[in-house]
Amino acid sequence: MSNEQASNIRQVAALAGVSTATVTRSLQYPDRVRPETREKVLAAIKQANFVPNAQARSFRLQSNRTVILLVRDIGNPFYLDIYKGVEEVASEAGYKVLMGDARNDAGRVGAHIDMVRQKHADGLILMTGQFPTEILAQPGLLPPIVIASEAVPGIDLPTVKVDNVAASREAVRHLISSGHREIVHVAGLLPESIASERLEGYRQALTEAGIDLREDLVIPGDYSIDAGRAAVRRLIEAGIRFSAIFASSDEMAIGAISELRIHGRVVPKDVSVIGFDDMIFANAYEPPLTTVRQPRREMGRQAMALMIDRLSGNSTPKIIELETELVIRCSVAPHD
Amino acid sequence: MSNEQASNIRQVAALAGVSTATVTRSLQYPDRVRPETREKVLAAIKQANFVPNAQARSFRLQSNRTVILLVRDIGNPFYLDIYKGVEEVASEAGYKVLMGDARNDAGRVGAHIDMVRQKHADGLILMTGQFPTEILAQPGLLPPIVIASEAVPGIDLPTVKVDNVAASREAVRHLISSGHREIVHVAGLLPESIASERLEGYRQALTEAGIDLREDLVIPGDYSIDAGRAAVRRLIEAGIRFSAIFASSDEMAIGAISELRIHGRVVPKDVSVIGFDDMIFANAYEPPLTTVRQPRREMGRQAMALMIDRLSGNSTPKIIELETELVIRCSVAPHD
DNA sequence: TTGAAAGCGCTAACAA
DNA sequence: TTGTTAGCGCTTTCAA
Numbered sequence: 003m004s005n006e007q008a009s010n011i012r013q014v015a016a017l018a019g020v021s022t023a024t025v026t027r028s029l030q031y032p033d034r035v036r037p038e039t040r041e042k043v044l045a046a047i048k049q050a051n052f053v054p055n056a057q058a059r060s061f062r063l064q065s066n067r068t069v070i071l072l073v074r075d076i077g078n079p080f081y082l083d084i085y086k087g088v089e090e091v092a093s094e095a096g097y098k099v100l101m102g103d104a105r106n107d108a109g110r111v112g113a114h115i116d117m118v119r120q121k122h123a124d125g126l127i128l129m130t131g132q133f134p135t136e137i138l139a140q141p142g143l144l145p146p147i148v149i150a151s152e153a154v155p156g157i158d159l160p161t162v163k164v165d166n167v168a169a170s171r172e173a174v175r176h177l178i179s180s181g182h183r184e185i186v187h188v189a190g191l192l193p194e195s196i197a198s199e200r201l202e203g204y205r206q207a208l209t210e211a212g213i214d215l216r217e218d219l220v221i222p223g224d225y226s227i228d229a230g231r232a233a234v235r236r237l238i239e240a241g242i243r244f245s246a247i248f249a250s251s252d253e254m255a256i257g258a259i260s261e262l263r264i265h266g267r268v269v270p271k272d273v274s275v276i277g278f279d280d281m282i283f284a285n286a287y288e289p290p291l292t293t294v295r296q297p298r299r300e301m302g303r304q305a306m307a308l309m310i311d312r313l314s315g316n317s318t319p320k321i322i323e324l325e326t327e328l329v330i331r332c333s334v335a336p337h338d
Numbered sequence: 339m340s341n342e343q344a345s346n347i348r349q350v351a352a353l354a355g356v357s358t359a360t361v362t363r364s365l366q367y368p369d370r371v372r373p374e375t376r377e378k379v380l381a382a383i384k385q386a387n388f389v390p391n392a393q394a395r396s397f398r399l400q401s402n403r404t405v406i407l408l409v410r411d412i413g414n415p416f417y418l419d420i421y422k423g424v425e426e427v428a429s430e431a432g433y434k435v436l437m438g439d440a441r442n443d444a445g446r447v448g449a450h451i452d453m454v455r456q457k458h459a460d461g462l463i464l465m466t467g468q469f470p471t472e473i474l475a476q477p478g479l480l481p482p483i484v485i486a487s488e489a490v491p492g493i494d495l496p497t498v499k500v501d502n503v504a505a506s507r508e509a510v511r512h513l514i515s516s517g518h519r520e521i522v523h524v525a526g527l528l529p530e531s532i533a534s535e536r537l538e539g540y541r542q543a544l545t546e547a548g549i550d551l552r553e554d555l556v557i558p559g560d561y562s563i564d565a566g567r568a569a570v571r572r573l574i575e576a577g578i579r580f581s582a583i584f585a586s587s588d589e590m591a592i593g594a595i596s597e598l599r600i601h602g603r604v605v606p607k608d609v610s611v612i613g614f615d616d617m618i619f620a621n622a623y624e625p626p627l628t629t630v631r632q633p634r635r636e637m638g639r640q641a642m643a644l645m646i647d648r649l650s651g652n653s654t655p656k657i658i659e660l661e662t663e664l665v666i667r668c669s670v671a672p673h674d
Numbered sequence: 675t676t677g678a679a680a681g682c683g684c685t686a687a688c689a690a
Numbered sequence: 691t692t693g694t695t696a697g698c699g700c701t702t703t704c705a706a
Contacts (some may be wrong), residue, residue: 010683056456058683061397062698079415099435121391169705228624260622286563286596288624346699357677364702394699398682
């Protein structure tokens, strides 16, 4: 049998009786080489069990065709579909995708930015609103970054997002048109932009209907199941009345519903609930959850497209806005 | 202000009036350098806005301290906690983690193995039972691989797993002791090892109780919500009687429950259900799901520890077996 | 404690 | 169409 150990391009060249340049060409530009020569090279490669060293290649090319997808919290399945979208267009273009976890921590965002500056990856797709302030101070040192779903104030980067104000307004309107007036908003992490925009949509829908925004009905959360539970617990302990909840994630909606049930209130009979995202389990939940669908896969695709654009030298910071859709299922009932 | 563009170690050396070796030493082995020299170097680094090029470093070191975590299906949140565990011990040891999606496709596993052979990463943590047969034929060419949760027949690799036979047997025993005898098993992807082992546990529990295994009660699935739905639909359409379901994932359990509800059967009153994994939503589901808890985070931690071991030259293929636990909640009721 | 210099594996500019 | 060769940025050996 053949050699077991890592060989290099020089050994292959020697074996095939050609130069290293010809080996490279046989591999990278097959048609710049005579077919017979190519044959010889390929045979030698096989015989030597040669596998090109990607590190050497990246080094030489000063690019490793890798992109980091940095998410707010990797425990949230929301990002799984985003990843799929990113990976689809990345792999078409010969890029790899590394997924990173920011753990809701600006410091870790900084660490990942450094990874790109150190050339561990060519670019960063950022899916968190947190951003290290010290880096904001020196925008000239920023590596290629694309923002997805979120926004970083005070910095102008290619972005793909959703119209959160409109989406949220539509959801709350739906609740209002079902007769609800005491509507809780389990918000995201305020004052970040997603959370603020959705709060704004909530406010707008309320105002349209002549309902005053009550601060005691707005409870921020971190998008987790537990945050939904905690919000309901807090409301009930404080003795606050409400007939509906608009939550800024499906997880929080589900946490809320589960906690309501513990306190003897069933959805939608006693309380109506709308979530956000349309996660895979939303439809399998009991009751099937009315929610705002986000085009996650498409968001991922567009974000990666923007990144490729940026990496190809195009540097106009585009903003792409995608459509959401209110998916009506069974967690909202009329209120009188 | 300082230079904006990428500088290299030579420029820093020149600025500091030292050799490149001294710059490297100041960075990598601070105490092999006189404090004053170090100061000078650090000042120069700052002034030049120098960021070491990780690619060059990896190339030189022939290692990039990166590990690929390749999962069966990245759409499954099961792997999120695994990732967290892997990432925890990886980052402690200075490794990065790249997550890859095998999409239930042996070909894609082969592609990722090639990535490691090409030195895109130092090792591969494999979380799928699929494996390209052509690679099995040349085990000498295998890069560092650790298996987690699954098993690849005919190949001897460091592995961290769970006692699937025992876990599954315990779950089915619980159903039997609640009076159930017509127990469906929504299995995993047969004939892969996880699925076979759990089926074996199911068989053992049945046999102990003097119940014959009926093939029409065993339905394989791919661990997804839809697979759970499909299984129930198939059973009902075929007019097969059953009073309990043991599913090989929480998603399939939930899919099954949701589908049962559509057909007017409520859990646990009409049908009892046990899942597998204890995903985060299992406890927030209605009814809260009785399930087999897998120590996912710990599995990830151990897998990465095994990998570090392997990468440090230790090559005895250890097998680590972790404990599961039957978590009793509300989806099982007595049957008479 | 420091410096000089070789070289990791590959690609591409240039020459033949 | 093919070969020669410089060099990417870093680390490390060897010598001073």
